[in-house]
Amino acid sequence: MARLKTTHDVFSAIGEPKRRALIEMLTTKEMTVSDLVDAMSWSQPMVSKHLAVLREVKLVKERKAGRYHYYRIQPEELRPIQEWMHQFEKYWGSTMDQLDNYLNTIQTKVNSDEKN
Amino acid sequence: MARLKTTHDVFSAIGEPKRRALIEMLTTKEMTVSDLVDAMSWSQPMVSKHLAVLREVKLVKERKAGRYHYYRIQPEELRPIQEWMHQFEKYWGSTMDQLDNYLNTIQTKVNSDEKN
DNA sequence: TTGACATATTCCCATATAGGAATATAATGA
DNA sequence: TCATTATATTCCTATATGGGAATATGTCAA
Numbered sequence: 001m002a003r004l005k006t007t008h009d010v011f012s013a014i015g016e017p018k019r020r021a022l023i024e025m026l027t028t029k030e031m032t033v034s035d036l037v038d039a040m041s042w043s044q045p046m047v048s049k050h051l052a053v054l055r056e057v058k059l060v061k062e063r064k065a066g067r068y069h070y071y072r073i074q075p076e077e078l079r080p081i082q083e084w085m086h087q088f089e090k091y092w093g094s095t096m097d098q099l100d101n102y103l104n105t106i107q108t109k110v111n112s113d114e115k116n
Numbered sequence: 117m118a119r120l121k122t123t124h125d126v127f128s129a130i131g132e133p134k135r136r137a138l139i140e141m142l143t144t145k146e147m148t149v150s151d152l153v154d155a156m157s158w159s160q161p162m163v164s165k166h167l168a169v170l171r172e173v174k175l176v177k178e179r180k181a182g183r184y185h186y187y188r189i190q191p192e193e194l195r196p197i198q199e200w201m202h203q204f205e206k207y208w209g210s211t212m213d214q215l216d217n218y219l220n221t222i223q224t225k226v227n228s229d230e231k232n
Numbered sequence: 233t234t235g236a237c238a239t240a241t242t243c244c245c246a247t248a249t250a251g252g253a254a255t256a257t258a259a260t261g262a
Numbered sequence: 263t264c265a266t267t268a269t270a271t272t273c274c275t276a277t278a279t280g281g282g283a284a285t286a287t288g289t290c291a292a
Contacts, residue, residue: 002249119248164269165250185270
């Protein structure tokens with residue numbers, strides 16, 4: 001088969017840098033499509049199409065007011081990512097360096113049982 | 117243009133569920149390709165090809181010992197994701213304790229739903 | 233009503249997969 | 263040397279883009 005659809009899940013959806021940029025832009029405020037077109041300097045169809053992907057995975061929510069469509073982020077939908085990262089945090093504590101040390105320690109132990 | 121290469125960055129690389137599974141499997145120990153083939157029940161070329169993507173974005177590191185190629189996770193390469201997520205933490209609370217509570221709540225809810 | 237504005241969708245195309253199968257490369261041991 | 267084992271790469275194909283251009287849909291205002 002080919003690659004997964006970008007709308008398969010949140011991980012796929014945020015794989016595209018432009019969609020991450022949209023999410024960042026929407027972090028603090030609700031914005032219309034044309035607000036986003038101005039802010040990002042992309043074509044209007046490009047903005048609409050990336051928003052459509054984010055909408056499908058529910059990372060953004062649309063609120064229509066006449067001609068204007070206001071988009072806002074749905075941060076709770078990012079939880080799967082946070083949870084996925086969380087499984088690594090339980091090994092590393094607060095810093096990446098601690099995780100490194102932890103992994104080096106246990107992997108050294110495992111290696112004493114090595115095959116060669 | 118077409119879609120970004122999966123090796124474009126860490127975000128693209130982990131968009132594929134199988135690659136996330138490999139990373140999870142490598143969290144606690146170094147493993148050879150055949151270890152991973154056995155653990156995941158995928159074909160050997162499939163494992164090797166997904167590892168190649170992870171290797172290219174430096175999420176895993178290879179250590180060759182004779183015929184065996186040991187792979188280990190490079191956790192510091194997950195930092196871009198952690199940092200990107202950090203900006204949203206304020207929406208659900210920044211501590212892992214709160215995340216734990218959230219997860220426990222969900223789990224409890226799921227369990228009680230199953231009983232009905 | 234009608235033109236202008238706001239947004240979404242469709243068409244087209246070049247590109248990059250993911251997966252299966254076959255094959256290549258490399259290291260080992262008898 | 264040669265068969266076996268371990269891993270990587272190549273070939274093939276169906277599929278899904280992301281971007282540009284054109285167009286459709288929806289809404290408002292004069």
